[in-house]
Amino acid sequence: MAVRHTDRVSTNAADLPADPQATAERVAKAMEHHDEAIRGAGIRLVDVGPGRARTALTVEERHVNGHGIAHGGYLFFLADAAFSFACNSHGVSTVASGGDVAFLRAARLGEELEAEAVERALVGRTGLYDVTVRTGAGEVVAEFRGRSRAVPHLPAPTLD
Amino acid sequence: MAVRHTDRVSTNAADLPADPQATAERVAKAMEHHDEAIRGAGIRLVDVGPGRARTALTVEERHVNGHGIAHGGYLFFLADAAFSFACNSHGVSTVASGGDVAFLRAARLGEELEAEAVERALVGRTGLYDVTVRTGAGEVVAEFRGRSRAVPHLPAPTLD
Amino acid sequence: MAVRHTDRVSTNAADLPADPQATAERVAKAMEHHDEAIRGAGIRLVDVGPGRARTALTVEERHVNGHGIAHGGYLFFLADAAFSFACNSHGVSTVASGGDVAFLRAARLGEELEAEAVERALVGRTGLYDVTVRTGAGEVVAEFRGRSRAVPHLPAPTLD
Amino acid sequence: MAVRHTDRVSTNAADLPADPQATAERVAKAMEHHDEAIRGAGIRLVDVGPGRARTALTVEERHVNGHGIAHGGYLFFLADAAFSFACNSHGVSTVASGGDVAFLRAARLGEELEAEAVERALVGRTGLYDVTVRTGAGEVVAEFRGRSRAVPHLPAPTLD
Numbered sequence: 001m002a003v004r005h006t007d008r009v010s011t012n013a014a015d016l017p018a019d020p021q022a023t024a025e026r027v028a029k030a031m032e033h034h035d036e037a038i039r040g041a042g043i044r045l046v047d048v049g050p051g052r053a054r055t056a057l058t059v060e061e062r063h064v065n066g067h068g069i070a071h072g073g074y075l076f077f078l079a080d081a082a083f084s085f086a087c088n089s090h091g092v093s094t095v096a097s098g099g100d101v102a103f104l105r106a107a108r109l110g111e112e113l114e115a116e117a118v119e120r121a122l123v124g125r126t127g128l129y130d131v132t133v134r135t136g137a138g139e140v141v142a143e144f145r146g147r148s149r150a151v152p153h154l155p156a157p158t159l160d
Numbered sequence: 161m162a163v164r165h166t167d168r169v170s171t172n173a174a175d176l177p178a179d180p181q182a183t184a185e186r187v188a189k190a191m192e193h194h195d196e197a198i199r200g201a202g203i204r205l206v207d208v209g210p211g212r213a214r215t216a217l218t219v220e221e222r223h224v225n226g227h228g229i230a231h232g233g234y235l236f237f238l239a240d241a242a243f244s245f246a247c248n249s250h251g252v253s254t255v256a257s258g259g260d261v262a263f264l265r266a267a268r269l270g271e272e273l274e275a276e277a278v279e280r281a282l283v284g285r286t287g288l289y290d291v292t293v294r295t296g297a298g299e300v301v302a303e304f305r306g307r308s309r310a311v312p313h314l315p316a317p318t319l320d
Numbered sequence: 321m322a323v324r325h326t327d328r329v330s331t332n333a334a335d336l337p338a339d340p341q342a343t344a345e346r347v348a349k350a351m352e353h354h355d356e357a358i359r360g361a362g363i364r365l366v367d368v369g370p371g372r373a374r375t376a377l378t379v380e381e382r383h384v385n386g387h388g389i390a391h392g393g394y395l396f397f398l399a400d401a402a403f404s405f406a407c408n409s410h411g412v413s414t415v416a417s418g419g420d421v422a423f424l425r426a427a428r429l430g431e432e433l434e435a436e437a438v439e440r441a442l443v444g445r446t447g448l449y450d451v452t453v454r455t456g457a458g459e460v461v462a463e464f465r466g467r468s469r470a471v472p473h474l475p476a477p478t479l480d
Numbered sequence: 481m482a483v484r485h486t487d488r489v490s491t492n493a494a495d496l497p498a499d500p501q502a503t504a505e506r507v508a509k510a511m512e513h514h515d516e517a518i519r520g521a522g523i524r525l526v527d528v529g530p531g532r533a534r535t536a537l538t539v540e541e542r543h544v545n546g547h548g549i550a551h552g553g554y555l556f557f558l559a560d561a562a563f564s565f566a567c568n569s570h571g572v573s574t575v576a577s578g579g580d581v582a583f584l585r586a587a588r589l590g591e592e593l594e595a596e597a598v599e600r601a602l603v604g605r606t607g608l609y610d611v612t613v614r615t616g617a618g619e620v621v622a623e624f625r626g627r628s629r630a631v632p633h634l635p636a637p638t639l640d
Contacts (some may be wrong), residue, residue: 007220033226033295034225034226034227035225035226035231036221036222036224036225036226037222037223037224037225037230037231037233037234038225038231038233040222041233048206061196062196062197062200063197064196064197064199065194065195065196065197066193066194066195066196067194070197071195071197071198071255072240072244072259073198073201073208073233073240073241074195074197074237076233076236076237076240077233077234077236077237080232080233080236081233084232088161095263096232096263097262097263097606098261098262098263098411098627099260099261100258100259100260100261100420100465100580101259101260102256102257102258102441102446102448102467103255103256103257103258104441104443104446104448120463121422121460121463123424123425123460126422126424126577128422128463130450139437140441140443143440143441143448145420145465147422147578149363168544200577257446258467260420260580262606262608262627263600264601264603264606264608265603280623281582281584281623283584283585283620286417286582286584288582288584288623290610299600300603301609303600303601305580305625307418307582327492332627351545353546354545354546354547355545355546355551356541356542356544356545356546357542357543357544357545357550357551357553357554358545358551358553360542361553379515382516382517382520383514383517383572384516384517385511385514385515385517385518386513386514386515386516389515390517391515391517391518391557391559392560392564392576393517393521393553393556393557393560394517394557396553396556396557397551397553397554397556397557397558400552400553401553404552409522415583416552416583417582417583418581418582418583419580419581420577420578420579420580420581421579421580422577422578423575423577423578
């Protein structure tokens with residue numbers, strides 16, 4: 001479903017492996033290493049590959065409001081994290097320029113949520129990524145669409 | 161700038177004061193009381209009134225990535241919180257159905273951010289709220305537009 | 321990929337056939353019959369089914385600007401039309417509450433464009449539809465996401 | 481309300497007047513001259529200035545569906561046209577990268593609609609423009625937010 005990128009930006013990732021899957025994994029590992037915010041929010045990287053990623057969150061007391069319902073801020077955060085791993089997976093530094101989220105169902109205390117990001121389009125430096133947030137039972141909680149922009153002059157994240 | 165609501169939904173807030181400002185304050189106090197998630201993320205309510213609200217966040221270590229830049233998830237969270245206080249300020253239970261955020265500048269460790277939400281339109285049960293996130297120096301970091309839907313059959317938050 | 325609707329709204333379409341495909345076709349035929357605007361803009365319905373539709377537009381002189389590039393307004397129009405057929409395909413009157421479009425490539429004079437709408441989520445009365453606009457060569461020109469709301473008390477379109 | 485642009489892109493408009501208002505008017509005149517699509521859809525430019533524009537449309541038979549309600553495609557088109565004049569008003573060639581529209585009320589046959597675009601943010605090459613579509617009676621029909629990107633290497637429109 002994703003658009004093939006006909007005019008890929010030149011990569012800044014001279015040291016990255018040629019294999020797309022290995023590149024995605026190495027970049028994700030470096031991003032995780034540096035990103036206190038995602039880890040601190042309780043978000044885990046589950047899987048990553050070229051143009052895709054999955055993240056997970058167990059809904060804890062700190063994520064809910066007084067009605068025991070996960071706050072929309074954390075649903076966005078979970079989806080945004082998957083988007084971020086996916087849009088950086090090609091080894092070119094890429095930033096989020098924006099995104100839209102639709103909240104469809106409530107997620108409750110104790111539920112295990114997973115966000116799955118797939119690349120919908122990559123044209124020049126512009127990318128679009130669709131992220132679906134589901135409960136463990138497979139019910140859709142939120143749909144997110146992220147907009148990214150490659151910034152090849154920025155260094156890719158490393159493990160240094 | 162906000163649209164006047166010509167066909168207001170019937171309120172579920174029989175016990176709320178008749179004064180719009182007092183209503184906004186009482187609802188916000190009850191929401192704060194019940195919302196662990198906002199407080200836990202480090203977000204503070206600064207001001208609230210009919211159809212508007214301001215929230216603040218000091219960018220701490222836990223909010224940033226390895227480059228010392230606030231994570232987009234927390235920028236969304238801050239804006240979404242202001243939106244939530246603003247769209248509930250009329251005393252009718254209202255939920256976020258979605259929102260769009262544009263990230264315009266990086267916010268750095270130690271910066272004091274403020275999100276200001278204003279009501280742009282309220283037509284029937286549908287509301288639109290514009291939220292601008294600024295640094296202490298007044299630079300715009302993000303622009304958010306939230307979509308809300310009133311659910312008058314839900315009880316309004318109380319301090320019980 | 322579309323979410324199954326667990327809590328379908330009650331249909332207002334007592335006279336519609338029980339077969340989902342036949343329902344989609346009959347509703348589309350009635351919509352086409354009444355909709356001068358779509359036809360007048362040069363947009364044609366190509367195919368319709370339960371939760372999906374395809375529309376087409378040949379880029380003519382009247383659709384382009386001085387550089388021979390199709391105006392974004394017509395790209396939106398084409399996508400919105402596919403969305404409209406798709407979200408009404410279940411036989412329940414449904415209105416567009418909004419949508420987001422990303423313009424990815426220019427479409428030129430003489431090109432044959434097709435918009436393909438698929439249902440992404442249908443939860444209660446709220447629907448999300450993804451529409452991709454492609455050239456005849458399969459290049460993606462625009463990506464649209466439409467938000468719909470069922471209004472079961474409105475009569476479904478008929479051929480009267 | 482609009483963000484001041486601290487890091488304006490270098491202009492490609494060497495021949496444009498130094499006065500911002502005169503620049504906006506000259507660019508708009510050239511855009512109108514070249515744009516068959518806007519004129520053909522029945523959209524008129526009413527007013528333009530630095531970072532802002534107003535367009536108008538009288539809802540005719542060709543703009544409505546069978547219920548006598550203006551098609552969402554034309555509401556988007558009207559808003560998008562105002563956005564386009566506004567984001568090009570500084571004399572730097574600028575393209576629409578996308579936009580979001582919320583449909584709030586129906587507009588009927590014979591109504592005079594006006595779209596007012598204002599610059600909300602301009603940071604580097606990225607712009608955000610808010611467009612409100614109102615009836616002659618001042619009721620809000622739709623709210624649009626356009627996203628633009630300056631492309632200074634493209635020539636500005638001229639009257640040639």
